[in-house]
Amino acid sequence: MSEKEQTSLEIAGGCAVGFTGSISCYNADAEARFSKALLDVGKWVVKESGSLLGHIKAAIVKEDGSGITLNLTDLENGVEHHGRLGPQEKVNFSFMCAVLDVDEHELKHAMWHALDDTGLDYTLDEAPCHCHDHDHGHEHHHHDGEHGCHGRRHGHGCHCPCCRYCQEVDLEDMEACDVVLSGTLSDLKPESYMSILEAMDAVWDWIWTKEGVPECIEVTIAPEDSDWAIITMTDKDFTLLEGRFPTCAKAAFRLECVAVGVCEHEIRHRAFHALEDSGLKSAVSGKKCCCGHDHD
Structure with a gap:
């Protein structure tokens, strides 16, 4: 040719x-x-x-x-x-x-x-798009026009005055709350993993907007016919997957969130809606959400 x-x-x-x-x-x-x-x-x-x-x-x-x-x-x-x-x-x-x-x-x-x-x-292997610098390091990032930090790329070396980690607050003196949601997930596919991460990200970001400090969010996926998978987020830029994410028709799940400086009731509400907004086919066990939605 x-x-x-x-x-x-x-x-x-x-x-x-x-x-x-x-x-x-x-x-x-x-x-x-x-x-x-x-x-x-x-x-x-x-x-x-x-x-x-x-x-x-x-x-x-x-x-x-x-x-x-x-x-x-x-x-x-x-x-x-x-x-x-x-x-x-x-x-x-x-x-x-x-x-x-x-x-x-x-x-x-x-x-x-x-x-x-x-x-x-x-x-x-080639020069990337030039509309951004494409720096993949964990830089400290601010959004234009915002007073507070988003918390997305904060490391412990951050010295921003609006970062909770840099404020003169003794976190050990603040009361931590531990919230757990459980239920079932249906029609799990490989891309469902990213939907779960998006839900975890949404809860993490919300805690920051409330001037709280997220410590850990963990999601356990437990299918009946395969090994469990555990997704752990201990920093906005660090997520650990233990096991292989399952693809199956149905699996039990458990979401646990530990945070300081925010209300347990509000975290539960936000976690419920983060799952709902993620597009996952989820059914949360327990009583109704505070806004009237059924968890079942």
């Missing part, structure tokens, strides 16, 4: 873009986050063109070439995961998208940002 001849994709008005790079500290959490990047790109394509005509793929491999592939062709079916890859100090990846009816430059821009929003510790 000559250089002037068009591919079938070009004739159809489509484009194919991609890039490669590496990820440090790879584990099951990183796999789920990369899966979320594919979903975000798929949603962007649907928003731009009205449908997802094509495919979005990623390969994550070790030095010997073995690894896993992720494939998205239908948002309703979600991301397909092929193969297994255990925790690795470093892996290489390729991220590719071939779809119709979108601008090539804007597509690559969307892919860059979808990957950047995962929070993965990654490095690209």
Whole structure:
């Protein structure tokens, strides 16, 4: 085929873009986050063109070439995961998208940002998008026009005057509360992991907005026919997944939140609504929520 001849994709008005790079500290959490990047790109394509005509793929491999592939062709079916890859100090990846009816430059821009929003510790083999500095360190971050810190990237070395960790407050003298919600989750898929993280993030952020200090949020997933998985958040930028996140029709769950300086009743209310707003198919056991919603 000559250089002037068009591919079938070009004739159809489509484009194919991609890039490669590496990820440090790879584990099951990183796999789920990369899966979320594919979903975000798929949603962007649907928003731009009205449908997802094509495919979005990623390969994550070790030095010997073995690894896993992720494939998205239908948002309703979600991301397909092929193969297994255990925790690795470093892996290489390729991220590719071939779809119709979108601008090539804007597509690559969307892919860059979808990957950047995962929070993965990654490095690209090419220059990234120039609209942001794409610094993946845990910098101290402020939102323009806001007086308080968001708390999203605070480390213990932060010296911001509005950070609770930097205020002259003896946290040991403040009363901590421990809130537990339990119930069932239905139709768990690989992308459900990110929905749970979003719910945990929402509770964590809310505690900060109330000038409280979140200490730990832990979610235990207990299917009947497979091993349990435990997701633990002890910092906005640190989430640990113990075990492999299950994909099953139904599983019991337990959400526990420990925080200082906020009301137990309000945390319970916020956790309930965070689960509800996440899109998860959840049923929380116990009495009614304070705003009248049934937990059952």
